[in-house]
Amino acid sequence: xxxxxxxxxxxxxxxxxxxxxxxxxxxxxxxxxxxxxxxxxxxxxxxxxxxxxxxxxxxxxxxxxxxxxxxxxxxxxxxxxxxxxxxxxxxxxxxxxxxxxx
Amino acid sequence: xxxxxxxxxxxxxxxxxxxxxxxxxxxxxxxxxxxxxxxxxxxxxxxxxxxxxxxxxxxxxxxxxxxxxxxxxxxxxxxxxxxxxxxxxxxxxxxxxxxxxxxxxxxxxxxxxxxxxxxxxxxxxxxxxxxxxxxxxxxxxxxxxxxxxxxxxxxxxxxxxxxxxxxxxxxxxxxxxxxxxxxxxxxxxxxxxxxxxxxxxxxxxxxxxxxxxxxxxxxxxxxxxxxxxxxxxxxxxxxxxxxxxxxxxxxxxxxxxxxxxxxxxxxxxxxxxxxxxxxxxxxxxxxxxxxxxxxxxxxxxxxxxxxxxxxxxxxxxxxxxxxxxxxxxxxxxxxxxxxxxxxxxxxxxxxxxxxxxxxxxxxxxxxxxxxxxxxxxxxxxxxxxxxxxxxxxxxxxxxxxxxxxxxxxxxxxxxxxxxxxxxxxxxxxxxxxxxxxxxxxxxxxxxxxxxxxxxxxxxxxxxxxxxxxxxxxxxxxxxxxxxxxxxxxxxxxxxxxxxxxxxxxxxxxxxxxxxxxxxxxxxxxxxxxxxxxxxxxxxxxxxxxxxxxxxxxxxxxxxxxxxxxxxxxxxxxxxxxxxxxxxxxxxxxxxxxxxxxxxxxxxxxxxxxxxxxxxxxxxxxxxxxxxxxxxxxx
Numbered sequence: 235x236x237x238x239x240x241x242x243x244x245x246x247x248x249x250x251x252x253x254x255x256x257x258x259x260x261x262x263x264x265x266x267x268x269x270x271x272x273x274x275x276x277x278x279x280x281x282x283x284x285x286x287x288x289x290x291x292x293x294x295x296x297x298x299x300x301x302x303x304x305x306x307x308x309x310x311x312x313x314x315x316x317x318x319x320x321x322x323x324x325x326x327x328x329x330x331x332x333x334x335x336x
Numbered sequence: 337x338x339x340x341x342x343x344x345x346x347x348x349x350x351x352x353x354x355x356x357x358x359x360x361x362x363x364x365x366x367x368x369x370x371x372x373x374x375x376x377x378x379x380x381x382x383x384x385x386x387x388x389x390x391x392x393x394x395x396x397x398x399x400x401x402x403x404x405x406x407x408x409x410x411x412x413x414x415x416x417x418x419x420x421x422x423x424x425x426x427x428x429x430x431x432x433x434x435x436x437x438x439x440x441x442x443x444x445x446x447x448x449x450x451x452x453x454x455x456x457x458x459x460x461x462x463x464x465x466x467x468x469x470x471x472x473x474x475x476x477x478x479x480x481x482x483x484x485x486x487x488x489x490x491x492x493x494x495x496x497x498x499x500x501x502x503x504x505x506x507x508x509x510x511x512x513x514x515x516x517x518x519x520x521x522x523x524x525x526x527x528x529x530x531x532x533x534x535x536x537x538x539x540x541x542x543x544x545x546x547x548x549x550x551x552x553x554x555x556x557x558x559x560x561x562x563x564x565x566x567x568x569x570x571x572x573x574x575x576x577x578x579x580x581x582x583x584x585x586x587x588x589x590x591x592x593x594x595x596x597x598x599x600x601x602x603x604x605x606x607x608x609x610x611x612x613x614x615x616x617x618x619x620x621x622x623x624x625x626x627x628x629x630x631x632x633x634x635x636x637x638x639x640x641x642x643x644x645x646x647x648x649x650x651x652x653x654x655x656x657x658x659x660x661x662x663x664x665x666x667x668x669x670x671x672x673x674x675x676x677x678x679x680x681x682x683x684x685x686x687x688x689x690x691x692x693x694x695x696x697x698x699x700x701x702x703x704x705x706x707x708x709x710x711x712x713x714x715x716x717x718x719x720x721x722x723x724x725x726x727x728x729x730x731x732x733x734x735x736x737x738x739x740x741x742x743x744x745x746x747x748x749x750x751x752x753x754x755x756x757x758x759x760x761x762x763x764x765x766x767x768x769x770x771x772x773x774x775x776x777x778x779x780x781x782x783x784x785x786x787x788x789x790x791x792x793x794x795x796x797x798x799x800x801x802x803x804x805x806x807x808x809x810x811x812x813x814x815x816x817x818x819x820x821x822x823x824x825x826x827x828x829x830x831x832x833x834x835x836x837x838x839x840x841x842x843x844x845x846x847x848x849x850x851x852x853x854x855x856x857x858x859x860x861x862x863x864x865x866x867x868x869x870x871x872x873x874x875x876x877x878x879x880x881x882x883x884x885x886x887x888x889x890x891x892x893x894x895x896x897x898x899x900x901x902x903x904x905x906x907x908x909x910x911x912x913x914x915x916x917x918x919x920x921x922x923x924x925x926x927x928x929x930x931x932x933x934x935x936x937x938x939x940x941x942x943x944x945x946x947x948x949x950x951x952x953x954x955x956x957x958x959x960x961x962x963x964x965x966x967x968x969x970x
Contacts, residue, residue: 255958259951267951332948 243284250277262327264316275305338388339399342415345381345425346468348374349460356454364449371453372436375460379429382422389422396421398470398534408529416470416533419823420679424467424600427683430811431592431690432460434804438694439584441800442701452492452582459485459589466597472521472531475601479517479561482594483510489589490581502577509574513564520557523550524608537607544611551614555626558605559633566598566663569637573897575660579652583697586652591659591693592686599666599682602630603675606828610673631671635759638664640894642769646776647880647890650707651696654777658733659689661766668763669748672755676824677747684740684815688732691808695726698801699781702794709777710876714786719796723782725805725812730778732812734771734863735856740815742856743845747821749856750849760852767856771863779871787875 250273257270279298286294319325352374360367389397400414415421436456443449462485465478484507491503525531527547528539539546547554562568567575578590589595602609613625638661645657662685669678700707702719716723732741745767752760786792796802811818845853870878880887889895945956 259955259958328951329949331950 240284240288243288244281247277247281247284250274250280262329264319264326264328264331267328268312268316272305272309275301338385338397338417341381341385341388342399342417342468345378345385345429346415346461346464348378348381349457349464353454353457353461356450356457361450367450367453368440371457372433372440374457375429375436376433378460378464379426379433382425382429385417386422386426389417389419396534400470404473409525411471411473411531413474414470414532415468417468419826420600420603420828421467423679423683423820423823425464427686428463428467428593429460431686431808432463432588434807435584435588435592435690435694438587438697438801438804439582441798442584442697443582448492452489455485455488455492456585456588459489459594463593463597467600470533472524472533476514476518476521479565479597479601480514482589482597483507483514483565486510486578486589486594489585490578492581492585496580499580502574502580506574506578509571510564513560513562513571516557516560517562517564520554520560523554523557527554533604536605540607540611545614547611547614549614549616551611552622552624552626553616555609555611556629558608559602559626559630562598562602562667563633564598565601566595566667567637567660568598568633568664568667569640570896572637572641572660573893573900576653576656576893579650579656583652583693583700586656587690587693587697590656592690595659595663596666596682596686599663599670599678602667602670603679603828606670606675609670627671627673629671631668631756631759634664634667634669634671635762636664637661638668638766639762639769642766642773644890644893645773646769647877647883647887648773649710649877651699651709651712651777651781652693652707654709654773655689655692655696658692658770658774661770662689662733665745665748665763665766668759669751672748672751672759674748674751676821676828677744677751679824680747680821681741681744683820684732684744684812687808687811687815688729688739688741691725691729691805691812692733694801694805694808695722695729698722698797698805699794701797701801703790706788706790709781711788712781712786712791713784713788714782714791715794716782718792718794721796721802721805725809726782727778728809729812730774734774734860735767736860737845737857738816739813740811743816743821746845746849746853746856749852750845753849753852764852764855764859768859768863771860772867775864775867776871779867780874784871784873785875 254270254272254274254277257273258267261267261270279301282294282298282301286292286298319331323331325331349371352370355370356367360370396416396418398414398416400412403413404411436453439452439456443452446452459482462478462481466475466482469475469478487503487507490506491500493499494503521531524536524547527550528536530536530539564571575590575595579586581590609626609630611626613623613628615622641657641660641664645654645661648654648657662681666678666681666685669675669681698719699712699715699722702715702722703712706712728739732739735742735745737743749760749763749767752763877887880891883890892898945952947953
């Protein structure tokens with residue numbers, strides 16, 4: 235059986251990132267886009283942890299902890315915003331949200 | 337003592353002018369007294385200065401105070417006293433005194449008398465400034481000031497559009513000449529580093545090549561100033577129109593003094609004009625010297641003006657053309673290398689031409705501002721003093737011995753006889769024309785039958801106007817015997833020749849150069865005979881029907897004014913066309929619309945990216961990051 239190396243982790247990370255990116259660009263549902271965004275974030279986390287593990291340095295993993303913590307806070311804020319949007323403007327689809335254009 | 341006199345002469349008229357403007361604006365009598373008093377004291381001071389100067393051995397004297405000092409430029413406010421200055425001072429203040437007095441009678445009842453006298457005194461200040469300046473810069477300042485006072489006085493009756501237009505015309509025409517003058521001064525300064533007459537003269541005497549190939553150009557540019565101020569062809573057009581001013585102004589400014597300033601300036605800088613001809617290389621080795629050009633310009637002016645004068649009907653305009661013609665004589669004399677005859681003629685001309693104008697003014701007042709000579713006639717018996725003084729001045733102008741004009745004109749003709757034969761014959765022909773048009777004027781206005789009832793009710797003018805006529809009649813008759821030419825001879829050539837007795841003076845021209853003297857007498861006789869034959873009993877001008885188109889040509893001054901007007905209009909149109917094109921297509925089109933269009937187009941393109949959809953923005957971010965990565969990792 236082939237040993238699992240750095241490349242494998244990175245490929246998985248890249249696949250996850252691409253899936254997340256496609257989700258962000260292509261999905262219309264606000265919640266799904268948000269989830270895809272988290273997916274991209276965690277793909278990056280995975281790459282960081284893998285690098286940390288294979289380079290025998292703990293910096294990357296510490297970084298990952300930080301990211302997870304911040305991401306948890308960010309999710310709280312993000313979900314709150316989405317809920318507020320749904321309530322105030324009755325919006326659940328991202329393409330209805332064009333207020334950035336004058 | 338001398339310094340005090342100089343200051344007195346120069347600044348008294350200025351004080352009078354300022355005093356009138358500040359304190360006597362509503363007091364005609366007070367303003368007249370102030371102005372007349374100032375000029376008379378100036379005259380007395382000038383005479384005193386002249387007498388002390390003649391005995392002094394240390395001429396030219398200079399008095400100067402520091403004025404302008406910037407970098408290399410060092411200009412003093414200074415006075416140069418030499419024989420030229422001293423004599424000119426006496427002539428100008430003397431004629432001006434008579435004319436100031438006369439003005440008081442001529443303008444009686446006018447409501448702007450204080451303004452008139454303020455301007456007149458201001459003119460005196462400026463004119464005396466020109467005469468006494470010891471450097472070009474200071475002279476130019478006063479030069480412009482006489483231009484200004486001339487403008488103010490021509491436009492004295494500014495309610496009349498013709499007077500306002502004439503004032504503008506005079507000012508603008510003078511600007512053209514002054515521009516050349518200023519260029520000349522600047523060139524001189526850049527080449528020699530000085531604008532001081534004495535210093536320039538010394539530098540040029542040490543090294544006549546100091547100006548290099550610019551020599552003749554500088555001389556002609558300086559001459560431009562004289563062309564404007566002394567109304568030489570082709571800038572002569574303003575002088576006849578300047579007759580719109582009050583008659584004493586015409587007498588003082590546009591006959592006796594200001595227009596002579598150009599000739600005076602030429603004599604002052606004669607050392608510059610007399611340098612051998614040197615043109616810039618690209619002019620292709622012209623052989624004409626500055627003096628040649630000056631002589632011919634003067635000659636042509638004299639001829640054209642005399643021709644035009646023969647067919648004018650306005651008494652003042654005839655005199656104006658006559659002035660032009662005589663100024664042409666003076667400039668011609670300068671050009672022929674004779675500043676001394678030029679100044680001599682300037683001095684005598686100042687007397688008799690002022691007298692002629694004052695006589696004309698007396699007639700005009702007597703006929704209630706009638707100026708057409710064909711509405712006059714038979715005035716000789718009614719206005720005796722005016723007629724006789726006018727006749728004396730006419731004889732002097734025509735060059736009849738023993739009147740002053742004969743001697744000065746003869747000197748010019750004698751000079752032309754030895755220097756330049758074509759110009760001598762031209763001068764002789766002008767002398768004939770002078771006699772012809774002047775006696776045409778005298779016969780029609782004073783001798784022939786009265787053409788209008790108003791002419792037969794004319795009365796002699798009041799004493800305040802008659803007195804100046806007599807006062808000016810004196811030098812008109814006698815100035816030939818005073819040895820003015822000897823004074824100028826000493827001033828210009830350093831000759832020690834002194835004036836002889838009056839009889840020696842009298843026969844001098846016939847003794848010295850009999851041919852020109854006799855020829856000019858012959859020209860006078862022919863002119864008198866033809867004027868007598870044509871105009872003794874004439875009620876209308878027989879010549880204008882006989883000459884037909886030629887007469888119209890002369891009456892319309894060779895259509896030069898129309899030509900200039902057309903030329904100026906065409907130039908203006910062309911310039912306006914170019915400006916219009918530039919504005920419409922280059923500034924408004926290319927610059928304004930171009931910038932606006934570019935910005936607008938860019939904006940339109942960039943607007944396409946602004947969808948408001950977050951996912952599109954995310955897509956562009958992706959593209960951007962990809963491009964960046966590709967660029968970094970390539």
